[in-house]
Amino acid sequence: MLRLWTLLVAVLMFLLILHFLKLSQSCKAYPPGPLRLPFIGNVWKIGSTFSQDMLIKLAKQYGNIYSLWLGSMPVVVVSGFEGVKEVLIKHSEDFVDRPVSPVITLLVKNKGIILSNGHNWKQQRKFGLVTMRKLGLGKKGVEHQIQEEAHELVEILARAKGQPLDPSLHIKNSVSNVVSALAFGHRFSVDDKEFIMLIDIIDKLINYPGTFFNYLAEIFPQVMQYLPGPHKKMLANAEIARSFARKEIEKHKEYQAMHDPQDFIDFYLLQMEKSKNDLSSTYNEENLAQDIFDFFIAGTETSATALQWALLLMANHPDIQQKVQKEMDDVFGSSHLLSYQDRKRLPYTSAVIHETLRAHYVLLAGIHRQSVKDVNIFGLLIPKGTAVVPDLRSVLLDPKQWETPQKFNPNHFLDKDGNFVEREAFLPFGAGARVCLGKELANIELFIFFTSLLRALTFQLQEGVKELSKEPIVATSVRPRPYKLCAIPRCHA
Structure with missing residues:
Protein backbone atom coordinates (compact mmCIF):
# COMPACT_ATOMS: atom_id res chain seq x y z
CA MET A 1 0.00 0.00 0.00
CA LEU A 2 2.87 2.36 0.92
CA ARG A 3 4.51 1.65 -2.44
CA LEU A 4 1.26 2.50 -4.25
CA TRP A 5 1.01 5.88 -2.44
CA THR A 6 4.66 6.58 -3.16
CA LEU A 7 4.07 5.81 -6.85
CA LEU A 8 0.97 8.05 -6.95
CA VAL A 9 2.84 10.92 -5.30
CA ALA A 10 5.73 10.48 -7.72
CA VAL A 11 3.37 10.50 -10.72
CA LEU A 12 1.61 13.60 -9.35
CA MET A 13 4.93 15.39 -8.85
CA PHE A 14 6.00 14.43 -12.38
CA LEU A 15 2.75 15.81 -13.84
CA LEU A 16 3.08 19.04 -11.85
CA ILE A 17 6.67 19.50 -13.01
CA LEU A 18 5.60 18.78 -16.60
CA HIS A 19 2.75 21.30 -16.30
CA PHE A 20 5.12 23.90 -14.81
CA LEU A 21 7.58 23.38 -17.68
CA LYS A 22 4.75 23.85 -20.21
CA LEU A 23 3.76 27.06 -18.44
CA SER A 24 7.34 28.29 -18.53
CA GLN A 25 7.54 27.50 -22.24
CA SER A 26 4.29 29.37 -23.02
CA CYS A 27 5.54 32.41 -21.06
CA LYS A 28 8.50 32.75 -23.41
CA ALA A 29 6.18 34.09 -26.11
CA TYR A 30 5.44 37.13 -23.92
CA PRO A 31 7.50 39.87 -22.24
CA PRO A 32 9.12 38.88 -18.92
CA GLY A 33 7.27 39.08 -15.62
CA PRO A 34 6.80 37.49 -12.20
CA LEU A 35 6.82 33.72 -11.70
CA ARG A 36 3.65 32.18 -13.12
CA LEU A 37 2.09 29.52 -10.91
CA PRO A 38 -0.23 26.75 -12.12
CA PHE A 39 -3.96 27.64 -12.24
CA ILE A 40 -3.67 31.05 -10.53
CA GLY A 41 -0.91 32.64 -12.61
CA ASN A 42 0.29 35.84 -10.89
CA VAL A 43 -2.72 36.48 -8.67
CA TRP A 44 -0.45 35.68 -5.72
CA LYS A 45 1.85 38.53 -6.72
CA ILE A 46 -0.98 41.00 -7.27
CA GLY A 47 -2.55 40.14 -3.92
CA SER A 48 0.70 40.47 -1.97
CA THR A 49 1.77 43.82 -3.49
CA PHE A 50 -1.59 45.51 -4.21
CA SER A 51 -1.37 49.32 -3.96
CA GLN A 52 -1.86 52.34 -6.18
CA ASP A 53 1.78 52.12 -7.29
CA MET A 54 1.89 48.33 -7.65
CA LEU A 55 2.29 48.40 -11.44
CA ILE A 56 5.02 51.06 -11.26
CA LYS A 57 6.96 48.95 -8.74
CA LEU A 58 6.64 45.87 -10.95
CA ALA A 59 7.96 47.90 -13.90
CA LYS A 60 11.08 48.78 -11.89
CA GLN A 61 11.63 45.05 -11.31
CA TYR A 62 10.73 43.60 -14.73
CA GLY A 63 11.04 46.50 -17.17
CA ASN A 64 8.59 48.97 -18.71
CA ILE A 65 6.87 46.20 -20.71
CA TYR A 66 6.12 43.12 -18.64
CA SER A 67 3.59 40.30 -18.38
CA LEU A 68 1.15 39.27 -15.68
CA TRP A 69 -1.03 36.17 -15.82
CA LEU A 70 -4.59 35.97 -14.53
CA GLY A 71 -4.81 32.21 -14.45
CA SER A 72 -4.14 31.23 -18.05
CA MET A 73 -4.86 34.72 -19.46
CA PRO A 74 -1.77 36.85 -20.27
CA VAL A 75 -1.90 40.59 -19.58
CA VAL A 76 0.93 42.82 -20.81
CA VAL A 77 1.47 46.02 -18.82
CA VAL A 78 3.11 48.97 -20.57
CA SER A 79 4.65 51.53 -18.21
CA GLY A 80 6.17 55.00 -18.63
CA PHE A 81 5.42 57.75 -21.15
CA GLU A 82 7.45 56.41 -24.09
CA GLY A 83 5.93 52.92 -23.89
CA VAL A 84 2.35 54.10 -23.41
CA LYS A 85 2.76 56.63 -26.24
CA GLU A 86 3.96 53.80 -28.49
CA VAL A 87 0.87 51.70 -27.70
CA LEU A 88 -1.88 54.34 -27.56
CA ILE A 89 -0.71 56.75 -30.26
CA LYS A 90 1.82 55.21 -32.64
CA HIS A 91 0.10 51.79 -32.65
CA SER A 92 -3.40 53.05 -31.85
CA GLU A 93 -5.19 50.87 -34.44
CA ASP A 94 -3.20 47.78 -33.41
CA PHE A 95 -4.57 48.06 -29.86
CA VAL A 96 -8.06 49.37 -30.62
CA ASP A 97 -9.99 46.41 -29.18
CA ARG A 98 -11.07 45.70 -25.62
CA PRO A 99 -10.31 42.27 -24.09
CA VAL A 100 -13.14 39.76 -24.27
CA SER A 101 -13.00 37.98 -20.90
CA PRO A 102 -15.62 35.76 -19.21
CA VAL A 103 -16.78 38.54 -16.85
CA ILE A 104 -16.86 41.27 -19.52
CA THR A 105 -18.82 38.98 -21.85
CA LEU A 106 -21.46 38.39 -19.16
CA LEU A 107 -21.51 42.06 -18.18
CA VAL A 108 -21.93 43.87 -21.53
CA LYS A 109 -22.43 41.21 -24.28
CA ASN A 110 -20.54 43.50 -26.72
CA LYS A 111 -23.07 46.31 -26.20
CA GLY A 112 -22.49 49.99 -25.49
CA ILE A 113 -19.32 51.98 -26.06
CA ILE A 114 -16.68 51.43 -23.38
CA LEU A 115 -16.20 47.64 -23.55
CA SER A 116 -17.57 46.73 -26.99
CA ASN A 117 -15.58 45.97 -30.13
CA GLY A 118 -15.88 45.94 -33.90
CA HIS A 119 -18.78 47.42 -35.86
CA ASN A 120 -20.90 47.87 -32.73
CA TRP A 121 -18.23 49.95 -31.01
CA LYS A 122 -17.49 52.07 -34.08
CA GLN A 123 -21.15 52.90 -34.70
CA GLN A 124 -22.05 53.55 -31.05
CA ARG A 125 -18.95 55.67 -30.40
CA LYS A 126 -19.42 57.76 -33.56
CA PHE A 127 -23.05 58.37 -32.66
CA GLY A 128 -22.04 59.29 -29.10
CA LEU A 129 -19.51 61.87 -30.29
CA VAL A 130 -21.87 63.44 -32.83
CA THR A 131 -24.76 63.59 -30.38
CA MET A 132 -22.63 65.11 -27.62
CA ARG A 133 -21.80 67.94 -30.01
CA LYS A 134 -25.47 68.37 -30.96
CA LEU A 135 -26.35 68.61 -27.27
CA GLY A 136 -23.95 71.51 -26.96
CA LEU A 137 -20.74 69.92 -25.69
CA GLY A 138 -18.22 72.72 -25.85
CA LYS A 139 -21.01 75.27 -26.29
CA LYS A 140 -23.13 77.20 -23.83
CA GLY A 141 -25.89 74.57 -23.70
CA VAL A 142 -24.09 72.04 -21.53
CA GLU A 143 -22.18 74.75 -19.68
CA HIS A 144 -25.45 76.24 -18.48
CA GLN A 145 -26.47 72.87 -17.02
CA ILE A 146 -23.11 72.46 -15.31
CA GLN A 147 -23.26 76.02 -13.97
CA GLU A 148 -26.67 75.28 -12.46
CA GLU A 149 -25.37 72.13 -10.75
CA ALA A 150 -22.27 73.99 -9.54
CA HIS A 151 -24.45 76.78 -8.11
CA GLU A 152 -26.61 74.18 -6.34
CA LEU A 153 -23.49 72.52 -4.88
CA VAL A 154 -22.17 75.88 -3.64
CA GLU A 155 -25.53 76.55 -1.94
CA ILE A 156 -25.53 73.13 -0.23
CA LEU A 157 -21.97 73.52 1.11
CA ALA A 158 -22.61 77.13 2.19
CA ARG A 159 -25.61 76.02 4.28
CA ALA A 160 -23.22 74.26 6.66
CA LYS A 161 -22.13 77.79 7.74
CA GLY A 162 -18.50 76.83 8.15
CA GLN A 163 -19.15 73.68 10.20
CA PRO A 164 -17.12 70.58 9.27
CA LEU A 165 -18.72 68.52 6.49
CA ASP A 166 -17.94 65.64 4.14
CA PRO A 167 -18.47 66.99 0.59
CA SER A 168 -18.20 63.65 -1.24
CA LEU A 169 -21.89 62.67 -1.51
CA HIS A 170 -22.92 66.20 -2.52
CA ILE A 171 -20.24 66.23 -5.23
CA LYS A 172 -21.35 62.83 -6.57
CA ASN A 173 -24.98 63.94 -6.70
CA SER A 174 -24.08 67.10 -8.61
CA VAL A 175 -21.82 65.37 -11.15
CA SER A 176 -24.35 62.55 -11.65
CA ASN A 177 -27.05 65.12 -12.37
CA VAL A 178 -24.93 66.57 -15.19
CA VAL A 179 -24.94 63.11 -16.81
CA SER A 180 -28.68 62.81 -16.12
CA ALA A 181 -29.38 66.13 -17.84
CA LEU A 182 -27.47 65.04 -20.96
CA ALA A 183 -28.91 61.51 -21.09
CA PHE A 184 -32.46 62.05 -19.83
CA GLY A 185 -33.06 65.78 -20.26
CA HIS A 186 -33.70 66.40 -16.56
CA ARG A 187 -32.02 66.24 -13.17
CA PHE A 188 -33.07 64.26 -10.10
CA SER A 189 -33.79 65.44 -6.61
CA VAL A 190 -31.04 64.53 -4.15
CA ASP A 191 -33.80 62.84 -2.14
CA ASP A 192 -34.92 60.60 -5.02
CA LYS A 193 -34.49 57.05 -3.68
CA GLU A 194 -33.99 55.45 -7.10
CA PHE A 195 -31.37 58.04 -8.03
CA ILE A 196 -29.53 57.51 -4.72
CA MET A 197 -29.60 53.75 -5.37
CA LEU A 198 -28.23 54.28 -8.90
CA ILE A 199 -25.29 56.33 -7.62
CA ASP A 200 -24.54 53.66 -5.01
CA ILE A 201 -24.68 50.89 -7.63
CA ILE A 202 -22.40 52.80 -10.02
CA ASP A 203 -19.93 53.28 -7.15
CA LYS A 204 -19.86 49.54 -6.44
CA LEU A 205 -19.62 48.54 -10.09
CA ILE A 206 -16.66 50.82 -10.77
CA ASN A 207 -14.62 49.28 -7.98
CA TYR A 208 -15.60 45.65 -8.52
CA PRO A 209 -12.89 44.87 -11.17
CA GLY A 210 -10.14 45.38 -8.58
CA THR A 211 -11.57 42.79 -6.17
CA PHE A 212 -10.30 39.28 -5.48
CA PHE A 213 -13.68 37.81 -6.48
CA ASN A 214 -13.34 39.34 -9.94
CA TYR A 215 -10.00 37.59 -10.41
CA LEU A 216 -11.59 34.29 -9.35
CA ALA A 217 -14.53 34.83 -11.74
CA GLU A 218 -12.09 35.50 -14.61
CA ILE A 219 -9.81 32.54 -13.81
CA PHE A 220 -12.47 29.94 -12.92
CA PRO A 221 -15.63 31.06 -14.78
CA GLN A 222 -17.10 27.55 -15.05
CA VAL A 223 -16.88 27.08 -11.28
CA MET A 224 -17.84 30.60 -10.19
CA GLN A 225 -21.05 30.64 -12.25
CA TYR A 226 -22.51 28.10 -9.79
CA LEU A 227 -21.30 29.85 -6.62
CA PRO A 228 -22.87 32.84 -4.84
CA GLY A 229 -20.77 35.91 -4.10
CA PRO A 230 -19.97 39.51 -5.11
CA HIS A 231 -19.58 38.46 -8.77
CA LYS A 232 -23.27 37.54 -8.91
CA LYS A 233 -24.20 40.76 -7.08
CA MET A 234 -22.17 42.74 -9.62
CA LEU A 235 -24.15 41.31 -12.55
CA ALA A 236 -27.43 41.96 -10.71
CA ASN A 237 -26.42 45.56 -10.00
CA ALA A 238 -25.52 46.13 -13.65
CA GLU A 239 -28.96 44.91 -14.65
CA ILE A 240 -30.62 47.24 -12.11
CA ALA A 241 -28.68 50.18 -13.58
CA ARG A 242 -29.75 49.24 -17.11
CA SER A 243 -33.36 48.88 -15.90
CA PHE A 244 -33.16 52.44 -14.57
CA ALA A 245 -32.14 53.54 -18.08
CA ARG A 246 -34.92 51.45 -19.67
CA LYS A 247 -37.58 53.21 -17.56
CA GLU A 248 -36.36 56.56 -18.88
CA ILE A 249 -36.34 55.16 -22.43
CA GLU A 250 -39.98 54.08 -22.07
CA LYS A 251 -40.96 57.55 -20.84
CA HIS A 252 -39.22 59.11 -23.85
CA LYS A 253 -40.95 56.69 -26.25
CA GLU A 254 -44.29 57.77 -24.83
CA TYR A 255 -43.55 61.47 -25.39
CA GLN A 256 -41.06 61.16 -28.22
CA ALA A 257 -39.72 64.48 -29.51
CA MET A 258 -39.12 63.38 -33.10
CA HIS A 259 -38.84 66.91 -34.48
CA ASP A 260 -37.15 68.56 -31.54
CA PRO A 261 -34.84 66.11 -29.71
CA GLN A 262 -33.67 67.45 -26.35
CA ASP A 263 -31.37 64.79 -24.90
CA PHE A 264 -29.36 61.67 -25.77
CA ILE A 265 -32.35 59.31 -25.60
CA ASP A 266 -34.37 61.55 -27.95
CA PHE A 267 -31.57 61.60 -30.52
CA TYR A 268 -31.02 57.84 -30.21
CA LEU A 269 -34.70 56.96 -30.66
CA LEU A 270 -34.75 59.20 -33.72
CA GLN A 271 -31.69 57.38 -35.10
CA MET A 272 -33.37 54.01 -34.45
CA GLU A 273 -36.33 55.14 -36.54
CA LYS A 274 -34.07 56.32 -39.36
CA SER A 275 -32.08 53.06 -39.35
CA LYS A 276 -34.92 50.54 -38.96
CA ASN A 277 -34.42 49.20 -42.53
CA ASP A 278 -30.62 49.12 -42.30
CA LEU A 279 -29.55 45.50 -41.70
CA SER A 280 -26.09 46.64 -40.50
CA SER A 281 -27.54 49.00 -37.87
CA THR A 282 -26.62 48.46 -34.22
CA TYR A 283 -29.13 51.05 -33.01
CA ASN A 284 -31.44 49.26 -30.59
CA GLU A 285 -32.75 49.69 -27.07
CA GLU A 286 -30.23 47.28 -25.52
CA ASN A 287 -27.34 49.33 -26.92
CA LEU A 288 -29.07 52.53 -25.81
CA ALA A 289 -29.46 51.25 -22.24
CA GLN A 290 -25.79 50.17 -22.18
CA ASP A 291 -24.65 53.52 -23.65
CA ILE A 292 -26.41 55.34 -20.81
CA PHE A 293 -24.94 52.89 -18.30
CA ASP A 294 -21.49 53.65 -19.78
CA PHE A 295 -22.06 57.41 -19.47
CA PHE A 296 -22.78 57.07 -15.76
CA ILE A 297 -19.86 54.68 -15.19
CA ALA A 298 -17.37 56.90 -17.04
CA GLY A 299 -18.80 60.29 -16.20
CA THR A 300 -19.64 60.11 -12.50
CA GLU A 301 -16.84 58.51 -10.52
CA THR A 302 -13.93 60.10 -12.37
CA SER A 303 -15.09 63.73 -12.22
CA ALA A 304 -16.49 63.39 -8.70
CA THR A 305 -13.26 61.82 -7.41
CA ALA A 306 -11.14 64.51 -9.10
CA LEU A 307 -13.20 67.24 -7.38
CA GLN A 308 -12.86 65.49 -4.02
CA TRP A 309 -9.08 65.46 -4.47
CA ALA A 310 -9.14 69.12 -5.55
CA LEU A 311 -10.92 70.30 -2.39
CA LEU A 312 -8.65 68.17 -0.19
CA LEU A 313 -5.58 69.71 -1.84
CA MET A 314 -6.92 73.26 -1.49
CA ALA A 315 -7.49 72.70 2.24
CA ASN A 316 -3.99 71.24 2.59
CA HIS A 317 -2.40 74.04 0.51
CA PRO A 318 -4.08 77.33 1.54
CA ASP A 319 -1.35 79.31 -0.22
CA ILE A 320 -2.26 77.71 -3.57
CA GLN A 321 -5.97 78.19 -2.88
CA GLN A 322 -5.38 81.90 -2.19
CA LYS A 323 -3.45 82.31 -5.45
CA VAL A 324 -6.34 80.73 -7.39
CA GLN A 325 -8.88 83.00 -5.71
CA LYS A 326 -6.72 86.10 -6.22
CA GLU A 327 -6.28 85.32 -9.93
CA MET A 328 -10.04 84.98 -10.42
CA ASP A 329 -10.77 88.13 -8.41
CA ASP A 330 -8.15 90.18 -10.27
CA VAL A 331 -9.27 89.07 -13.73
CA PHE A 332 -13.05 88.90 -13.34
CA GLY A 333 -14.10 90.34 -10.00
CA SER A 334 -17.09 88.74 -8.30
CA SER A 335 -19.99 89.37 -10.70
CA HIS A 336 -18.80 87.73 -13.94
CA LEU A 337 -20.25 84.22 -14.53
CA LEU A 338 -17.30 82.09 -15.61
CA SER A 339 -17.50 79.96 -18.73
CA TYR A 340 -15.10 77.31 -19.97
CA GLN A 341 -13.58 79.81 -22.43
CA ASP A 342 -12.44 81.90 -19.46
CA ARG A 343 -9.81 79.29 -18.60
CA LYS A 344 -7.54 80.97 -21.17
CA ARG A 345 -7.37 84.04 -18.91
CA LEU A 346 -6.76 81.97 -15.76
CA PRO A 347 -3.44 80.18 -16.34
CA TYR A 348 -2.68 79.47 -12.68
CA THR A 349 -6.19 78.12 -12.01
CA SER A 350 -5.95 75.90 -15.09
CA ALA A 351 -2.53 74.67 -13.93
CA VAL A 352 -3.96 73.72 -10.51
CA ILE A 353 -6.79 71.72 -12.10
CA HIS A 354 -4.40 69.91 -14.44
CA GLU A 355 -1.95 69.21 -11.63
CA THR A 356 -4.75 67.72 -9.52
CA LEU A 357 -5.52 65.27 -12.32
CA ARG A 358 -1.82 64.48 -12.72
CA ALA A 359 -0.74 64.13 -9.10
CA HIS A 360 -3.89 62.24 -8.06
CA TYR A 361 -4.93 60.20 -11.08
CA VAL A 362 -8.36 58.81 -10.26
CA LEU A 363 -7.90 55.27 -11.67
CA LEU A 364 -5.50 52.47 -10.79
CA ALA A 365 -4.38 52.32 -14.45
CA GLY A 366 -5.74 52.90 -17.92
CA ILE A 367 -8.57 50.73 -19.25
CA HIS A 368 -7.41 47.49 -20.87
CA ARG A 369 -6.82 47.23 -24.62
CA GLN A 370 -6.29 44.11 -26.75
CA SER A 371 -3.86 43.60 -29.60
CA VAL A 372 -5.58 42.89 -32.94
CA LYS A 373 -2.36 41.42 -34.39
CA ASP A 374 1.20 40.53 -33.35
CA VAL A 375 2.92 43.79 -32.41
CA ASN A 376 6.58 44.41 -31.64
CA ILE A 377 7.16 47.19 -29.09
CA PHE A 378 10.78 48.11 -28.30
CA GLY A 379 11.95 44.63 -29.34
CA LEU A 380 9.33 42.76 -27.28
CA LEU A 381 6.55 40.76 -28.92
CA ILE A 382 2.95 41.28 -27.85
CA PRO A 383 1.05 38.42 -29.51
CA LYS A 384 -2.33 38.90 -31.20
CA GLY A 385 -5.27 38.74 -28.78
CA THR A 386 -3.25 39.77 -25.73
CA ALA A 387 -4.83 42.06 -23.14
CA VAL A 388 -2.70 45.19 -22.69
CA VAL A 389 -2.82 47.64 -19.77
CA PRO A 390 -1.49 51.13 -20.58
CA ASP A 391 -0.37 52.28 -17.12
CA LEU A 392 -1.46 55.92 -17.28
CA ARG A 393 -0.51 56.45 -13.63
CA SER A 394 3.11 55.70 -14.51
CA VAL A 395 2.94 58.29 -17.31
CA LEU A 396 1.61 61.00 -14.98
CA LEU A 397 4.36 60.16 -12.46
CA ASP A 398 7.16 59.53 -14.96
CA PRO A 399 10.32 61.18 -13.53
CA LYS A 400 11.62 61.73 -17.07
CA GLN A 401 8.60 63.93 -17.83
CA TRP A 402 7.88 65.79 -14.58
CA GLU A 403 10.27 67.84 -12.47
CA THR A 404 8.75 66.78 -9.11
CA PRO A 405 6.49 63.81 -10.00
CA GLN A 406 5.59 62.86 -6.42
CA LYS A 407 4.78 66.43 -5.35
CA PHE A 408 1.65 68.49 -5.99
CA GLU A 440 -14.30 67.42 -23.13
CA LEU A 441 -17.30 67.14 -20.80
CA ALA A 442 -15.01 66.27 -17.88
CA ASN A 443 -12.75 69.25 -18.60
CA ILE A 444 -15.72 71.63 -18.69
CA GLU A 445 -17.16 70.11 -15.50
CA LEU A 446 -13.92 70.33 -13.54
CA PHE A 447 -13.26 73.93 -14.55
CA ILE A 448 -16.77 75.21 -13.82
CA PHE A 449 -17.26 73.28 -10.58
CA PHE A 450 -13.78 74.14 -9.28
CA THR A 451 -13.96 77.85 -10.10
CA SER A 452 -17.55 78.17 -8.83
CA LEU A 453 -16.64 76.58 -5.52
CA LEU A 454 -13.47 78.63 -4.95
CA ARG A 455 -15.04 81.94 -5.96
CA ALA A 456 -17.79 81.48 -3.38
CA LEU A 457 -16.06 79.49 -0.63
CA THR A 458 -12.73 79.03 1.09
CA PHE A 459 -11.97 75.46 2.14
CA GLN A 460 -10.20 75.11 5.48
CA LEU A 461 -9.09 72.30 7.78
CA GLN A 462 -11.28 71.83 10.80
CA GLU A 463 -9.85 72.89 14.14
CA GLY A 464 -7.17 70.55 15.46
CA VAL A 465 -6.42 68.95 12.07
CA LYS A 466 -2.98 69.74 10.63
CA GLU A 467 -3.44 68.03 7.26
CA LEU A 468 -5.96 65.82 5.48
CA SER A 469 -4.60 62.38 4.60
CA LYS A 470 -3.48 61.92 0.99
CA GLU A 471 -3.34 58.14 1.51
CA PRO A 472 -6.07 56.87 -0.83
CA ILE A 473 -8.59 54.06 -0.88
CA VAL A 474 -7.44 51.90 -3.77
CA ALA A 475 -9.66 49.68 -5.89
CA THR A 476 -10.29 50.27 -9.59
CA SER A 477 -10.57 53.95 -8.67
CA VAL A 478 -8.13 55.78 -6.39
CA ARG A 479 -10.19 58.06 -4.19
CA PRO A 480 -9.46 60.04 -1.01
CA ARG A 481 -10.30 58.53 2.34
CA PRO A 482 -13.44 60.11 3.82
CA TYR A 483 -12.60 63.56 5.15
CA LYS A 484 -14.27 66.64 6.55
CA LEU A 485 -13.43 70.26 5.94
CA CYS A 486 -14.97 73.66 6.55
CA ALA A 487 -16.48 75.61 3.64
CA ILE A 488 -16.27 79.29 4.64
CA PRO A 489 -18.32 81.74 2.54
CA ARG A 490 -16.18 84.49 1.01
CA CYS A 491 -17.53 87.95 1.95
CA HIS A 492 -17.10 89.54 -1.48
CA ALA A 493 -18.08 86.50 -3.57
Missing part, protein backbone atom coordinates in the same frame (compact mmCIF):
# COMPACT_ATOMS: atom_id res chain seq x y z
CA ASN A 409 3.20 71.28 -8.04
CA PRO A 410 1.09 73.49 -10.37
CA ASN A 411 4.34 74.84 -11.88
CA HIS A 412 4.44 71.64 -13.96
CA PHE A 413 1.94 73.42 -16.25
CA LEU A 414 3.41 76.94 -16.20
CA ASP A 415 6.33 78.49 -18.04
CA LYS A 416 8.74 80.97 -16.48
CA ASP A 417 6.38 83.83 -17.31
CA GLY A 418 3.37 82.18 -15.65
CA ASN A 419 1.67 81.16 -18.90
CA PHE A 420 -0.20 77.86 -19.04
CA VAL A 421 1.68 75.12 -20.94
CA GLU A 422 0.17 71.95 -22.43
CA ARG A 423 2.23 68.84 -21.64
CA GLU A 424 2.47 65.88 -24.01
CA ALA A 425 2.72 63.44 -21.09
CA PHE A 426 -0.55 64.68 -19.58
CA LEU A 427 -2.73 61.69 -20.49
CA PRO A 428 -5.34 61.16 -17.75
CA PHE A 429 -8.00 60.54 -20.43
CA GLY A 430 -5.88 58.18 -22.51
CA ALA A 431 -5.11 58.82 -26.19
CA GLY A 432 -5.64 57.47 -29.67
CA ALA A 433 -8.75 55.80 -31.07
CA ARG A 434 -10.09 54.92 -27.61
CA VAL A 435 -9.48 58.28 -25.94
CA CYS A 436 -12.17 58.94 -23.33
CA LEU A 437 -15.46 59.90 -25.02
CA GLY A 438 -16.29 62.26 -22.15
CA LYS A 439 -12.91 64.04 -22.07
